[in-house]
Amino acid sequence: MVFSSAVFLFAFLPAVLLLYFLPLCFWNRRLEEHRRNLVLCGASLIFYAWGEPVYIILMLLSIGFNFNVGLDIERSSDHPKARKRIVTAAVIFDLLLLGFFKYSNFIIGNINHIPSVDIPLLNVSLPVGISFYTFQILSYVIDVYRGKVKAQRNIVSFAMYIAMFPQLIAGPIVQYADIEKQLFGRKHTPEKFLDGVIVFIRGLGKKVIFANTIGAMHTEILAGGSEGLSAASAWLAAVCYTMQIYFDFGGYSDMAIGLGRMFGFEFMQNFNFPYTAVSIKDFWKRWHISLSGWFRDYVYIPLGGSRRGTARTILNLAIVWSLTGLWHGAAWNFVAWGAFYGLLLILEKYPLAGIVPKIPVWIRHITTMIIVTVGWVFFSSDSIGSAFDLLGSMFLVNGNAAADPQCVYYFRNCGFPLMLMSLSGFGGYARVPKPRNRYLATACSVCLYGAIMALCVICLVSDTYNPFLYFRF
Amino acid sequence: MNMPRFMAILCAVLTMAFVFFVTRQAPVSDKTAEEIAAQLTESFDTEGLTLRSGGEFKKTFLLSAGDYDGVVYYSADSVMDVRELLLVRLKDESQSQELTEVLKKRIEDKIVLFNGYAPEEEALLGSYVLESSQGFVLFAVCSHPDKVLETFKEAL
Numbered sequence: 317m318v319f320s321s322a323v324f325l326f327a328f329l330p331a332v333l334l335l336y337f338l339p340l341c342f343w344n345r346r347l348e349e350h351r352r353n354l355v356l357c358g359a360s361l362i363f364y365a366w367g368e369p370v371y372i373i374l375m376l377l378s379i380g381f382n383f384n385v386g387l388d389i390e391r392s393s394d395h396p397k398a399r400k401r402i403v404t405a406a407v408i409f410d411l412l413l414l415g416f417f418k419y420s421n422f423i424i425g426n427i428n429h430i431p432s433v434d435i436p437l438l439n440v441s442l443p444v445g446i447s448f449y450t451f452q453i454l455s456y457v458i459d460v461y462r463g464k465v466k467a468q469r470n471i472v473s474f475a476m477y478i479a480m481f482p483q484l485i486a487g488p489i490v491q492y493a494d495i496e497k498q499l500f501g502r503k504h505t506p507e508k509f510l511d512g513v514i515v516f517i518r519g520l521g522k523k524v525i526f527a528n529t530i531g532a533m534h535t536e537i538l539a540g541g542s543e544g545l546s547a548a549s550a551w552l553a554a555v556c557y558t559m560q561i562y563f564d565f566g567g568y569s570d571m572a573i574g575l576g577r578m579f580g581f582e583f584m585q586n587f588n589f590p591y592t593a594v595s596i597k598d599f600w601k602r603w604h605i606s607l608s609g610w611f612r613d614y615v616y617i618p619l620g621g622s623r624r625g626t627a628r629t630i631l632n633l634a635i636v637w638s639l640t641g642l643w644h645g646a647a648w649n650f651v652a653w654g655a656f657y658g659l660l661l662i663l664e665k666y667p668l669a670g671i672v673p674k675i676p677v678w679i680r681h682i683t684t685m686i687i688v689t690v691g692w693v694f695f696s697s698d699s700i701g702s703a704f705d706l707l708g709s710m711f712l713v714n715g716n717a718a719a720d721p722q723c724v725y726y727f728r729n730c731g732f733p734l735m736l737m738s739l740s741g742f743g744g745y746a747r748v749p750k751p752r753n754r755y756l757a758t759a760c761s762v763c764l765y766g767a768i769m770a771l772c773v774i775c776l777v778s779d780t781y782n783p784f785l786y787f788r789f
Numbered sequence: 790m791n792m793p794r795f796m797a798i799l800c801a802v803l804t805m806a807f808v809f810f811v812t813r814q815a816p817v818s819d820k821t822a823e824e825i826a827a828q829l830t831e832s833f834d835t836e837g838l839t840l841r842s843g844g845e846f847k848k849t850f851l852l853s854a855g856d857y858d859g860v861v862y863y864s865a866d867s868v869m870d871v872r873e874l875l876l877v878r879l880k881d882e883s884q885s886q887e888l889t890e891v892l893k894k895r896i897e898d899k900i901v902l903f904n905g906y907a908p909e910e911e912a913l914l915g916s917y918v919l920e921s922s923q924g925f926v927l928f929a930v931c932s933h934p935d936k937v938l939e940t941f942k943e944a945l
Contacts, residue, residue: 373807381800387793402794409801416808421881438812439924441883532851539848698855 317366318485319516319571320523322776329575332359336579337504349500350472356480356579357472363481364445371443375479378413382406382453383474386460386467403461407454414450417442422646445485447643449478451610456492458614465493473499482575488586488606491613495581502580512577514765519570521768524775526737527564530556533730534696542706546716548723550709551689552730557696558689559737562591565604584609591688594680595672596660599688607643611636626666633665634658644695649703653694660687820945822859822878825925828944830863832936833874833929838863846875850891857884858924871899871910874937875928885921892919892928 317324335355342348365372385406392398417440424435456477459465468474477499483490534556537549545553569586576583586606593599600608616636622629634655641654664672672680690707697703708714751757841862843854854860859878865871875892879885896917903911918929918938923945929937 370811374804374811377800377804377807381797381804384793384797384800388791388797391791391793406797413804413808439882440812441881444883535847535851535853539844698853702855 317363353476354472357476360479360481379475379478382457383471385457389460390467406457410450410453419646448489451489459493465496483572488569488583489610490583498581504580509578512574516571516574517765517769519567520772522563522567524772527560529733531560534560537726542709545709546720546723547712548719549726550706552726554689554693558692593684594677596664630662633662649694649697649700652700656691822861822876825944826861826876829940832940833931838865871913871930873930877926879924888926
């Protein structure tokens with residue numbers, strides 16, 4: 317089930333909200349909290365089973381395994397070696413499970429390139445959201461081992477943390493330490509709920525109105541492949557994808573945060589106007605913050621971070637960014653995308669460290685945007701070969717024309733939507749003055765978000781199925 | 790052995806059994822989309838149809854051909870001819886749901902389009918074939934849907 321579907325918006329969400337907020341155990345606050353967690357946990361499992369009826373079993377077993385591992389680690393507090401063995405076994409088991417479903421056919425496919433080797437591919441599909449919930453599980457197990465959090469003793473609360481439907485499928489990756497205190501005792505207020513509704517509608521608008529529109533244009537430009545594409549059209553296609561992925565994934569994250577707020581949770585911000593970044597490091601502080609934070613806390617710092625000299629820091633960055641690329645998908649173009657950023661960050665950190673700060677901010681901003689746009693070419697392409705084909709057109713390497721009549725048509729179609737998106741993506745709307753009168757401001761908000769919601773519903777009714785780009789990770 | 794450890798081991802064993810069960814499901818055919826399509830076109834009259842490129846597939850279905858292991862798409866040259874044949878070799882089974890939803894929506898939209906003034910074309914659309922099996926999805930709008938389906942199953 318996707319958030320931007322009529323079933324979710326008009327049946328699932330209202331039913332869950334009704335069950336969640338009905339004060340069925342009003343006489344006992346603690347009991348009421350347990351009941352609400354149970355409703356949210358049950359609803360999350362139904363949400364997941366809707367699209368993955370078989371893999372819900374895998375998720376439940378994973379929940380059962382890691383819940384008990386957490387308890388076992390805590391029970392073995394007097395035996396450091398035993399604790400280390402347990403956590404190591406659990407991490408390996410969880411990673412093997414992720415690796416099996418996500419990378420087995422990629423590995424087999426690569427082995428099959430060896431002459432006379434022909435291993436049949438496995439008939440396994442990628443369970444939706446496995447990359448996200450495995451990382452949440454790992455954060456829990458490792459933090460219990462580190463003593464940062466206590467093991468959860470209520471399996472419903474633990475299952476709710478892992479399977480919580482607002483962030484189950486495409487994040488943000490919520491670390492257990494950040495949400496532990498919210499599992500019980502979270503606040504529900506009308507203001508918080510309304511704020512959640514507004515953030516949700518904003519996210520829905522980003523996805524349905526912006527991402528889907530610009531995504532269709534990106535598809536149209538590349539419909540005939542990148543062969544014969546002029547440089548101007550190729551750049552426009554790359555810019556369209558740059559906008560599409562931001563509004564698609566950013567929209568999903570907003571919806572997740574908004575839904576979480578409706579149910580009383582505060583999830584971390586996942587995007588902070590990434591396209592206003594003035595360096596690659598700055599970009600990654602603003603893009604998919606929860607994933608960068610996870611790799612920092614559970615891979616980069618345990619490897620030694622930047623404390624063990626230059627050579628080791630470079631190696632650590634290379635490892636982290638190769639893994640970041642691989643996390644996004646089992647294909648070489650994702651590895652190339654990760655390596656591309658790893659290399660740029662190393663360059664920024666060492667040889668260019670003294671030069672970059674001296675460059676005027678506007679030049680740094682434009683350069684960063686060009687680099688990010690080029691990076692998305694690797695990300696959006698089917699293979700490294702097709703990425704280089706498109707890059708060849710963009711940089712006039714393959715002998716294609718700089719511009720053609722077709723690109724004028726594309727610019728006419730894309731110009732206005734891209735301008736609107738830029739205004740939103742670069743934070744322009746935040747600078748729009750708001751009415752000082754409280755009632756007028758409320759009325760403006762109601763009209764604006766009501767209109768966005770209505771427009772989204774019209775688009776959803778008339779559009780084809782449009783899953784989120786990050787679902788496949 | 791303490792209870793949590795026993796339960797964790799039990800869950801791990803059950804997980805491995807589940808993984809074994811999942812991988813023992815229907816096998817994936819080792820044939821390519823082109824091989825299957827070659828057999829299909831023997832029972833499917835392709836006169837008046839043209840083999841389309843990946844780009845045209847993308848334009849028609851808003852799906853990228855590169856996301857799949859193979860795509861063979863024939864559609865009619867005339868806008869009044871609703872016949873088409875699409876064969877997709879999936880990268881994994883999870884792609885089947887998205888693809889079949891798109892194809893069902895396409896049929897629904899086309900039926901609305903032809904409803905009332907092209908009864909023969911509407912009837913062809915109503916008897917479409919949509920089959921997902923052994924890592925392939927077959928979609929066909931033609932005059933002999935049963936024959937095409939039978940050939941598809943034999944070809945896998």
